[in-house]
Amino acid sequence: MTTLxxxxxxxxxxASAEAFRADIRNFLAAEMPNLPPERRARSWMGFDAEFSRKLAGxxxxGVTLPRAYGGAQMDAFSRFVLVEELLTAGAPVAAHWIADRQSGPLINKFGSxxxxxxYLPRICQGKAFFCIGMSEPNAxxxxxxxxxxxxxxxxGNWTLSGRKIWTTSAQHCHYMIALVRTSGTPQDRHAGLSQFIVDLSLPGVTVRPITDLTGDAHFSEVFxxxxxxxxxxxxGEEGSGWTQVTAELAFERSGPERIYSSLVLLESWINWLREHKEPSHEQTVGRFVTHLAALRALSLSVTARLVAGESPVVESALVKDLGTTFEQEIPAAIEALLGExxxxxxxRHLVRTCSYxxxxxxxxxxxxxxxxxxxGMIARGLGLR
Structure with missing residues (x-):
């Protein structure tokens, strides 16, 4: 029986991607802001336009975008290494993150x-920041x-009405790629959906930040x-939005950002254990390291599919599901152990990082x-529904 x-x-x-790792580490040693771990733990939700423009320099x-537009024209393996190093260090990358990961590649593949x-030269220069307009309050x-x-x-122009929610960094971004309906009703499901680039400075656009439990406001509702x-x-073509957004989500779900969100905390905790010569949690550390190695191998496999020009939608969904479970287990376990x-x-920095x-x-x-x-996507991919 074939399994997923x-x-x-x-x-x-x-070897070229591994050689690239040394360049990234040298850059981070020189340019990484001096942040405590509770700030570094925010990483791909940490908005720092100046740092993003230094990366652009x-x-x-736009590391995978063509050189003709100012990109580095590297493959997905090189981007994997770049993301891995940035997130492990806890670099504040939110400003350029969406544009680099999915908006730029989407425009490059489907745009005119x-x-x-x-758009692509501006993305590569760190002058155009994008957010994602998918989720809605009533959907x-x-x-x-x-x-x-x-x-x-x-x-031939369009009038756009409605709203989006849980839009990361919308209050800081220049543009949104929005999935909207251009024909039919929500009951028509995938038919009639299209994607638009929305300039967030246009009249009629209102962005309202949403404060979360941590006191941050990286989410917004957009009207x-x-x-x-x-x-x-x-x-692309009117009505092709579902096909396009599915390809876009493969980029969003497959990378190390779906595995490494809690690694600053894990590293801080392990360092604390070393300083206090505390060996009693070796089993927990070993379990996390083993899980990380397995998840990284799965993510690399998906990256290889992207390099081959495929769109591994179901495989990406599996990595994202397993990866976010791992990311959630780390703070839950460490919080319990710290309270023993x-x-x-x-x-205090360890406690603040864990609390965040x-x-x-x-x-x-x-x-x-x-x-x-x-x-549900994984079940359909296995022919179970």
Whole structure:
């Protein structure tokens, strides 16, 4: 019997990607902001436009995009190494993250020549930051149930009305790629969906940040009140939005960012154990390291599929589901272990880092697709539903 795991072939990073790792570490040693671990734990939700532009100066924003647009034209293996090093260090990468990971590749693959010529150089220069317009208040986890609508006018332009929610960094970004309905109703499911590039400075766009349990406001709700879009805002063909967004989500779900969100905490805790010569938690450390090695191998296998030009949607869903479970287990386990002896003096930065991740980790299984939706995709991929 064939299983989903049979689709994962062992993959190794090529020598060129490993050589790239040394360059990244040298850059981080020179340019990484001096942040305590509770700030580094935010990493790909830490917005620092200046740091992102320093990366862009090295050619490492739009790292997989063609050189003709200012990209480094590296493969997905090189991006894997770049992401791995940035997240392990806890670098603040939110400013360019979405544009580099998915918006740029999406425009490069499905966009018009005019869109590629305009947006891709700006992404690679760190001058255009993007956010994702998928989730909606009344659609829950059902991405196909979006109700935000764009209506075509006689002059070929569009009027956009509706709203999006849980949009990361929208208050800081220049553009949103929004999945909206251009025909039919939410009951028509995948049919009638299209993607648009929305300039967030346009009249009729309102962005309202949402404060979370940690006191941060990296999520926002975005309102569109008859926003006027020109005909060039449509990405690809009208009605092709579902096919495009599915390919986009493969980029979003497959990388190390779905594994490494809690690694700053794990590293801080292990360092604390070393300093206190505390051997009693070796089994827990060993379990986390083993899980990390297995998840990294799965993510590398998906990366190899991307390098081969494939769209491993179901495989990415599996890695994302397993990876976010791992990310949530780390703060839960460490918090419990830190509380075993209330008389023990703990490092305040370690406690703050653990507190932050304990509060925010519940969102890890929501962003990029909820656990329930992903498991439905995996079941369909196995022919079980």
């Amino acid at each position: 795991l049979d689709r994962f072939s062992p993959a190794q990073l090529p 090295k050619g490492w924003v 020549d005019a869109q590629r010529d305009f 829950g986890s059902d991405l196909a149930g979006v109700g935000t609508r764009a209506v075509r006018r006689e002059n 569109f009140d008859e926003v006027q879009l020109d005909g060039g805002a449509l990405i 002896d209330p008389r023990e003096e703990l490092d 991740l304990s509060n925010i980790s519940s969102t890890f299984s929501l962003r990029g697709g909820t656990r329930e939706i992903l498991r």
